[in-house]
Amino acid sequence: MNTIQISFTLILTLSLTFLIACQGQTDENTVTFSDDNWWPEQPVPNVLVTAKQGDTHGEDALLHSIAGLVAKAQKKGDLDELVWIETGGMYTQWYSKLVNRIGAEEQGVFDVWQLLDRYQDEGIIDGYILYNPEYDDNLRPDMDFSYNIAVSYAGVENAIVIDESLESEIQDRGYSMILDAREISRDDYFEDLKDRINRDLIVTMDPVAHNNMDLAIANNAIVTYGTDEVTERMMEWTNPISPVVGWNTGGEDVFTGQAAEYGLFITATDHNRNLLALSAGAGEAEYQKVKSVDPQTIDFNMQGHFHSFVLSDGDNMQWTIGSFLGSEDFWANSAHGDFPVGFSYPPINQSMMSPDVLDEMSRTTPEQTTVMEYGPGGYLYPDKFAIRRENQEEIQREFARILNRHMQRTGTTVIGFIGIDIRSQESIDAYEIYAEEIENLTGMFGVEYEPYHGGEGDIIWVQNRQGHEIPVITARYSLWADHGYDHRGGEVGMVADAINQDAVNEEQVMDWTIVHAWSYFENPSDPNEVERGLYPMKWTINHLNDDIHIVSPEELLWRVRMKNNQQQTMDAIAN
Numbered sequence: 001m002n003t004i005q006i007s008f009t010l011i012l013t014l015s016l017t018f019l020i021a022c023q024g025q026t027d028e029n030t031v032t033f034s035d036d037n038w039w040p041e042q043p044v045p046n047v048l049v050t051a052k053q054g055d056t057h058g059e060d061a062l063l064h065s066i067a068g069l070v071a072k073a074q075k076k077g078d079l080d081e082l083v084w085i086e087t088g089g090m091y092t093q094w095y096s097k098l099v100n101r102i103g104a105e106e107q108g109v110f111d112v113w114q115l116l117d118r119y120q121d122e123g124i125i126d127g128y129i130l131y132n133p134e135y136d137d138n139l140r141p142d143m144d145f146s147y148n149i150a151v152s153y154a155g156v157e158n159a160i161v162i163d164e165s166l167e168s169e170i171q172d173r174g175y176s177m178i179l180d181a182r183e184i185s186r187d188d189y190f191e192d193l194k195d196r197i198n199r200d201l202i203v204t205m206d207p208v209a210h211n212n213m214d215l216a217i218a219n220n221a222i223v224t225y226g227t228d229e230v231t232e233r234m235m236e237w238t239n240p241i242s243p244v245v246g247w248n249t250g251g252e253d254v255f256t257g258q259a260a261e262y263g264l265f266i267t268a269t270d271h272n273r274n275l276l277a278l279s280a281g282a283g284e285a286e287y288q289k290v291k292s293v294d295p296q297t298i299d300f301n302m303q304g305h306f307h308s309f310v311l312s313d314g315d316n317m318q319w320t321i322g323s324f325l326g327s328e329d330f331w332a333n334s335a336h337g338d339f340p341v342g343f344s345y346p347p348i349n350q351s352m353m354s355p356d357v358l359d360e361m362s363r364t365t366p367e368q369t370t371v372m373e374y375g376p377g378g379y380l381y382p383d384k385f386a387i388r389r390e391n392q393e394e395i396q397r398e399f400a401r402i403l404n405r406h407m408q409r410t411g412t413t414v415i416g417f418i419g420i421d422i423r424s425q426e427s428i429d430a431y432e433i434y435a436e437e438i439e440n441l442t443g444m445f446g447v448e449y450e451p452y453h454g455g456e457g458d459i460i461w462v463q464n465r466q467g468h469e470i471p472v473i474t475a476r477y478s479l480w481a482d483h484g485y486d487h488r489g490g491e492v493g494m495v496a497d498a499i500n501q502d503a504v505n506e507e508q509v510m511d512w513t514i515v516h517a518w519s520y521f522e523n524p525s526d527p528n529e530v531e532r533g534l535y536p537m538k539w540t541i542n543h544l545n546d547d548i549h550i551v552s553p554e555e556l557l558w559r560v561r562m563k564n565n566q567q568q569t570m571d572a573i574a575n
Contacts, residue, residue, distance in 0.1 A: 036405050037283065038243055038377075039352040040201065040219045044281035045074055047081035048104040049118070052111045057133035058163035060210045061147065063112045065154050065161040066119060068217025071276045072155060073124040075218065081107070082280060083115065085214075087273045090326050094278060097356035102281055113169075116160070120173065126158040127178040128170050133163050137208040139226055139249045147207040148223040149189045150181035155220035156196050161213075186230045190222065194237055197222055202238045204231070204255070205246040205270060212246050215275050221245070227255050235262040240386055240395045241402065243349075243378060246270045247318075253420065253449055256379055263386035263395045265378030267349060271318035278321070279353040287359035289411030290347055290371045293554040295573045300562050304547040305503045308370075308512040308556045309537045310416065310445060310475075312452070314344030315375040321354050325361060329533035330517070336534055337366035339541060342445075342512075342553035344374035347410040348403065358410070370554040372414040372445065377403050381449070382430035383419045396430060400437035407438060414554055416445040422455050422474055428462070435462040435470040443557035444472040445512065451485040452478035452514045459560065468572050471560050476502075476511040479536055481519035492536055493524040496543035503548050510560050512553060513540070 051067065054060040067083035074082055084095060086109070099106065110118060119125065131150040134143060150161045159178045162170055167177075184192075203216045203223040216223050224231045227250055240263030247270035248255035256266050269275070311330065314320060325331045331343070350358040365371060377399065386395040407413070415434065419427050427446075435441060441464065448454030455474020464470050477488045477495050484490025488498045495513060503509050521536040523529035524543065541550055551559070561569040 042280045044102045045082045050109045061161045064214040068214035071218035129159045130180045134207040146181040151213045155217040199239045203245045204248040260380040260384040261388045265380040268316040285355035287355045288362040295558045305509040308553040310342035313517040315379045333534040340368040340552040342370040345371045348406040370552040372416045373412040374416045376415040383427040404438040413442045418447045422446040432462045435464045446474045475514040477513040480516040
């Protein structure tokens with residue numbers, strides 16, 4: 001394994017406190033964030049109301065706008081309830097856990113019209129905004145963005161959002177039109193709203209979809225889609241260290257890079273539902289911390305080679321809140337716990353937005369599993385983070401300090417990330433900041449955007465504030481079906497052969513494989529068996545030589561540190 005040794009002199013501590021998270025507006029539409037939380041905070045309600053999904057695009061727009069206005073009123077203290085939108089799958093479990101945690105009274109199930117009637121006399125709806133439904137989710141020049149525009153105005157105007165088919169019914173209930181979003185251009189709506197709405201988050205959602213529109217309305221957030229000049233200006237306008245809610249379109253590296261360059265991070269929340277309710281009281285919620293390896297239990301005298309496997313894409317909140325924990329491919333796989341494994345995951349974001357999910361994950365973590373904070377803090381590229389801001393290093397350091405405080409709370413000691421060029425000086429500068437600002441950081445795992453194993457297993461060493469060397473281990477292998485760049489990336493048999501050959505040719509190998517979460521692989525021992533997730537890891541392990549020991553990623557980091565500097569590592573373990 002190649003090693004890049006980075007000598008590093010500690011940078012003087014900044015004398016000015018950098019409170020980015022509190023740079024919001026000061027008018028009545030301001031949504032205040034705490035110093036540590038980059039997500040909006042929702043208070044605990046006394047009442048939960050369940051709403052059925054609508055029958056049309058317009059009814060669902062109306063439903064989500066009502067839910068958003070209710071949450072906004074609850075945040076201001078004008079109401080004491082939240083709306084839960086009926087959702088199946090794992091969300092039924094999260095709803096039960098939410099009710100148990102906050103002790104809210106459940107007051108029945110309502111359709112969208114009953115829901116509207118429930119709040120008609122509460123003074124939280126001032127009128128309606130018209131839009132045109134969009135049904136084609138392919139970004140194109142003639143795409144109708146009026147839904148995104150309507151939602152962007154709805155929180156500021158305290159308005160429900162409807163299409164033309166509902167207008168007569170809405171007028172019969174006594175509501176008047178506030179504005180027609182169909183007549184407002186993308187250029188005009190941002191310029192009109194930028195001094196009136198929240199600068200601490202931005203929503204990027206396909207106008208075909210409804211998810212997160214309630215959250216946008218509750219928090220007076222702007223909604224956009226695409227990576228054009230309008231979105232570019234919005235990204236620049238949004239305060240650094242803010243989440244980009246939803247997902248975007250086009251090249252993943254393009255829209256993720258666009259956000260990262262302005263000091264923002266993608267959250268992959270486009271299929272999430274009910275984040276307003278799930279996050280209620282998150283700041284005070286109790287959850288089990290992420291389990292960590294006790295390095296004193298590691299047998300450092302063991303001979304042989306050591307290898308770890310890590311599943312990709314764990315920064316994806318819509319997946320980790322959605323199906324992940326119950327999926328037989330992933331967390332609920334029957335082989336989970338049979339061998340050491342690592343999962344990339346978003347503990348920090350879940351602690352703010354879905355603490356019950358974080359608690360369930362932590363509670364069910366097998367002994368040999370490492371859960372790493374992936375992103376970290378959200379999907380971003382460390383080598384691109386805040387490069388378009390004049391005070392880039394200040395932003396990076398403040399971001400790392402917030403990461404540190406949340407990692408102490410969640411119990412995570414390992415971070416992972418994807419970079420465009422993970423061996424560049426820009427990347428190394430970011431690693432140095434992470435090492436300095438994050439206490440008790442065991443180490444880091446780096447993945448190249450393309451190919452995943454583009455770092456070739458190199459280790460980059462940086463120093464923490466105690467002068468201890470902290471490793472950034474790049475992936476040397478990647479399991480990614482039909483995506484082989486060389487013999488160290490691709491199918492199960494190919495990657496297993498590469499790991500074995502490298503172990504034969506080198507004295508002692510300590511490496512790891514990143515496993516593409518969405519790839520389906522054939523079992524080399526039975527081509528009729530095709531699976532994704534943990535089974536392909538198991539098949540790869542079954543084809544490794546006996547002297548290659550599978551260890552958790554956290555244990556691998558400690559072994560790499562011990563090999564590099566025994567005395568320093570023993571001192572770190574003792575403390």
